[in-house]
Amino acid sequence: MTKIEAIIQTSRFEAVKDALKEAGIEGMTVTDVRGHGRQKGHTEVYRGREYSMDLLPKTKVELVVADRLAQTAIEAILKSARTGKIGDGKIFVSRVEEAIRIRNAERGEDAL
């Protein structure tokens, strides 16, 4: 099993969700997060005061999928989250050893 964590622009979330759904992947965990990579923060001067956001608002989408679906999911996220601008985000992929459904203790891909 593979865990995919995608940090994306909040404005692209709906498109990412739709793309994953189209790829047959519906289970996901979504979190509002803040952060920045090489793209630095944002400063807005308003009424003479400077308001800096060192950490920009992003959306984190986490999903664990069967290995055979991992590339499909990654492609779907790449296509739908990309605007071509700095700050489009990143995807992190890692191995998952085990998944257990708490309700009935199912394990492995059956628990996904």
Add this chain to the structure above:
Amino acid sequence: MGEAVLLEALRAECDACRRRLEENFRTHGDAGAALTGRAALADRTISALVSTLFASAPAPGSRCCLLAIGGYGRRALFPSSDLDVLLLCADAQAAEAVREPAAALVRMLWDLGWRAAVTSRLLEECDRFEQENPEFSISLLDNRPITGDPALGTILRQKILPSLAAREHSAYVRSLDEMTRERHQKHGNTLFHLEPNLKDAPGGLRDFDLACWATAIQELARLGTPDHKRAWTAPDAGWGQLLGDAAGAAYRFIAAVRVFLHYHHGRDDNRLTYDLQEEAASRNIGVAGAEPLRVEEWMRLYFRHARTIARISKRRMDEAMARPSLYSAFEDWRARLSNADFSVHRNRVFCRRPAALADPVFLLSLFEFVARHGLELAVETETIVEQALPTSNCSAGWPGEGAAAGAALRRILNLPSAGLALRAMHRVGVLDAVLPEFRAVDALVIRDLYHRYTVDEHTLLTIEGLHALRHAASEPDRRFAEILAEVEQPELLYLALLLHDVGKGMPGGNHVVASLEAAERACPRLGLAPYERDLVAFLIRNHLEMSLTLQRRDIFDPEAVRVFAEQVATPERLKMLCLLTYADIRSVNPESLSPWKAEMLWQLYAAAANYLARSVDGTRIAPSAGSDRELLEVVRGSPALAALAKPLAAFLDGFPRRYLKLHSADEIAAQFEMARHLEERLVAGDPHAAETQLRERRGHYELTVVARDRPRLFAALTGVLTEWGMNILKADAFSNRAGLVLDSFVFADLYDTLRLNPEERGRLLADTEDAAAGRSAAEMIPRRRFARGAAARFRAAIATEVSFDNSCSATSTVFELVARDRPGLLHRISELLADAACNIEAALVDTQGEKAIDVFYLTQHGKKLSAAEGQALRETLLESLGRE
């Protein structure tokens, strides 16, 4: 009969009876039969056990008795409820004699599937309020004899309890109040939950019990007074019978649902889960009728019933707590907030002239009093208000009183405790009378896991949320509080909030459209001016736009900000839409406005506000370049303007596009007339003519000047106002392509000169015309009007900030200046700009409390300032203004 045989026989009877009751409930939905049937079964079981177990005791029957107490005493024995029994003994000897049989009784009841608790007390022990165990003393209020010596029960009811209630009235009430507060606290002090607890949450069955106990204490206390000879009057069906039909119906509904839950779970679990709401609705639990209700409708019934119970329990507790001594009553009636119309007693509002409540204006002044002082209405005041309301259908609002009611509603909305007043108005039906459109969302449920509140509750929370900003503690909230402080007519924002979701309760697929239609009916009836109606309609139409932009657009993309800002068009609209969005999101559920979302919202607001301030000359009306769509829209909407289409286009050519949004069609027509007069005077040979107009505007004055552009014109005009002792709050300066200048100033008349001396208005206008024409030396005016003390009064720690930008305008350098506002500030700034040979192409001047926020579009000799010139001017401004 031996114990084992008896137990076996009773087990068979209990099992059969329980099955029968459950089957009956499943088939007929009769919760009442389930509750009383179980109580009767418990009575029979206990009687049978007692007759065997107590038969061999040394003091059989004659000196002790068993009483049902608590829910069992009320015959409200839910399928998984506890069975509370009191073993009442005449003396210690009798108690000792039945100790063993009583223990056996408890054991056997558990064996038979009853969750039994038998409490043993001597008769004399019941004659004191148990501070350490108030639940027991309270449970005695519902006592009912099962078996044993009937005389003991009679003494308890006829003598002991009335005298205890009279003596310990305040201990009872205090305990009930404390227990209720603690219980409500656990449930967030709201009856609105996605999965409500039917027993303990506000509006649940425990609140119904609370109302019963408060009533019982009052009744018993009356019996317990020495001059009273009345007998025990607890109705057979319990104290709840005294609470009225609505409370009875509410109790029956929620009790039926609790029976359903107990049968479903097989345990005392009272949480109405999301899934079970659907099942209960599909089975019409608590509802008469064959057709199942949609789950949303069924939950709407639930919330209405819960609201009824919450209300009746609060009322009854209010009555029980308001049992004052004569002296405290005398003291209280003189509470300092009382006036000729209303009095305040124990923080409750009473009406001194009930007959006058038939007059809607007087009636609404009662709620204005509530909104101003943050006080609840007394129970009796609510009752007489309900009686005073017209009984006819008020679907068109208060006949003949719309505008007066509208004016009162606007005052209420602006007062600090508007939420409290609106809740009271909603409760007693006054809000329905003033704003019948709101009726559509009464207890309306939006059933998903996101919307926690009913639509009416959500709406009231939005208004309370904005008012709460006045006491904002966190930094993000303080930012929104600052925006609120700048809004010119916050009552229009609150009115838009009241109406923004009413469409959800109306036919049609799009609630925004239905809400707009409702606003179109309501706003004229409430006496709103056309531009006010437009503003309310704008807010309702766009109430989802800012949320959608946050979710679906990259708010750090200048293009996304531009599109959004141009849609909003004016700073005032932006402020109101931002606050509406803030209030709307945070009132969906307690966690819906996360710090993350609040930050995003503020960033979008700041970016859009900056865009609007820095793009004034980037988007100008250009009718000469072809048909201007926005201009055509404005002209089409006004017959007065349509007749002037061509000359009007020439007048507007080159004005910032925002001009069309800032002014109503009537204002545009009036300003165009001023420009026409000016042209006539110029043609007639008066090369220095200027047109002026002065009008009152929401407690301030607005001076409009149309003149030919010339150097130092803006400084001259601000100089006149300064000389006259006026404090400029807002100003706009625009010029068209033909070199015509339209300046408007909103100012406060600090010394009431114009109000006390109406003839001075003419002189002010004459001075203004002279200054505009360059006939006076106004620009040289010494600031003699303002004594030193006047400036000293305006003290706030606001540092002067000046910044300039050469990138956001194609033709001008944009200077933004923030400084502590004081009389004469704008004149001083405009003098400095004129001294630097700067021409003001456009100006946007605003004040927020003691802060002045000015934006100037400047050119020097027809061009932008260079970076060095800009820096030099910045330093001049900083040095000069910072020193003062």
